[in-house]
Amino acid sequence: MQPIVNQLGALTNDEIHRYGRHLIMPELGMDGQRRLKASSILLVGTGGLGSPLALYLAAAGVGRLGLVDYDIVEETNLQRQIIHGVSSIGKSKIESAAQRILDINPNVQIDKYEVPLTSENALEILEPYDVIIDGTDNFPTRYLVNDACVRLGKPNVYGSILRFEGQLSVFYAKEGPCYRCMFPEPPPPGLVPSCAEGGVLGVLPGTIGTMQATEAIKLITGIGDPMIGRMLLYDALEVSFTTIKVRKNPTCPVCGIPADQVELIDYEQFCGVPAHDHSPAAVAVNGLQNGADLPIPQITALELKQRLDSGEDLFVLDVRNPEEWEIVSLESTTARIPKPRLMLAAQEVQAGRIKLADTPLAEIPRDREIIVYCRSGARSSDVINTLRDLGYDPHKLVNMAGGILGWARNVDRSMPVY
Amino acid sequence: MPAIRIPTPLRAYTGNQAQISVHGATIGDALNDLTTQHPELRPHLFNGAELRSFVNIYIGEEDIRFLNGLETEIEEDDALRIIPSIAGGN
Secondary structure (H helix, E strand, O other): OOOOOOOOOOOOOOHHHHOHHHHHOOHHHHHHHHHHHHHHEEEEEOOOOOHHHHHHHHHOOOOOEEEOOOOOOEEEEEEEEOOHHHHOOOOOOHHHHHHHHHOOOOOOOOEEEEOOOOOOOHHHOOOOOOOOEEEEOOOHHHHHHHHHHHOOOOOOOEEEEEOOOOEEEEEEEOOOHHHHHHHHEEOOOOOOOHHHHOOOOOOOOHHHHHHHHHHHHHHHHHHOOOEEEEEEEEEOOOOOOOOEEEOOOOOOOOOOOOOOOOOOOOHHHHHHOOOOOOOHHHHHHHHOOOOOOOOOOOOOOOHHHHHHOOOOOOOEEEEHHHHHHHOOOOOOOEEEEEEOOOOOHHHHOOOOOOHHOOOOOOOOOOOOOEEEOOOOOOHHHHHHHHHHHHOOHHEEEEEEEHHHHHHHHOOOOOOOOO | OOOOEHHHHHHHHOOOOOOEEEEOOOOHHHHHHHHHHHHHHHHHEEOOOEEEEOOEEEOOOOEHHHEEEEEEEEOOOOOEEEEEEOOOOO
């Protein structure tokens, strides 16, 4: 393929010295390095995938890196987000990443977008960049990035990870299929866990993120065969790399129409989930979606402790996954139904394919107050919305705000947190 | 016997098995056999008799949507694969 970047940046003598191992390869050479210097890449997310991407792209000599993120660095990020360190905890991820990038290569220009990427700002933010790299963590933003890239005619270097598996592709509608050709619709909310729910091997974003960085460099310099029209599937447990074909769908609702007619939509509504995994917004979006104007009743860990201590008979429902039960649990737990199992049962009941009494939902009484908890309070809110949809009394379903983390913080500080 | 590879998000419904041997002359038969062996998997793949739109089934490196869908005939040594839609990156 032709290089995406046609300009050639000027290299100083110091830069020629720095990039020597690139320059002596005939495939890349001065020409390729000067294209990299003139190039601009937007990284959507500076987390798991974004960390190795930013580090390697900066080291490789990309002239300009745009970073989109509005999170702050937390200790639990450090298991995989290797651009951040202990000294950055509590700082914004963008500032933390920028500092590290400039330490690696002060020649890189950094543009910071410390905002959520939305349908309103996406075209403006993506427009100035040659290559867009999708390192987000949720379906709404993935569809948004795809549609905006199709509209603007830009390549989208896609990587996605969960547990021990990763996917890599380049979606570039000018030359091949887009993300929607492969995944026309998102899975229903709750069916596919996020990394926060399902877990991820900390090394996995390193594997996939570095391959995304490689694809970006190939696109910019025009070397090799980019992963357009193909998807790489990586299974870390088996150490298998499998390549499959991704075909352009001629009737794709996004890349099957003229690019200037592609409209950005409400992707949270399209996917039925919020564009991030922060619990307060999860509540708001789901509340809106169900048309429920009654906010979800909340109970703090301290209040729950007091009510349990006073001998109240409460039904305490843990919706975390079995692996999490083993890490830590509340002693007062009455029942355990993992959210994926519960959501699936609810879906089948709603579709009329199974009776509620024949599902794990039958364990949940309708005449008692139910305290629902998970790790942080996000999954339990989703579960409550689903139970409301099934006709459970919304006044009797109470979310434990802050989840078991809240309990560890405010009730029992000897508990491990994860 | 053809085998179907199960992606990690769905292994919770196959007793953690990654690869399952199936009987059948077509993809549809094979998936029916798979979901008979592991009934909890069925609602993840099918909505009634229809394959869910977000479920991608591949035979070798080819998407069955571009072959003959569920009617696609399969051979003894074919490798089938369910490609999950995943969004993790953080």
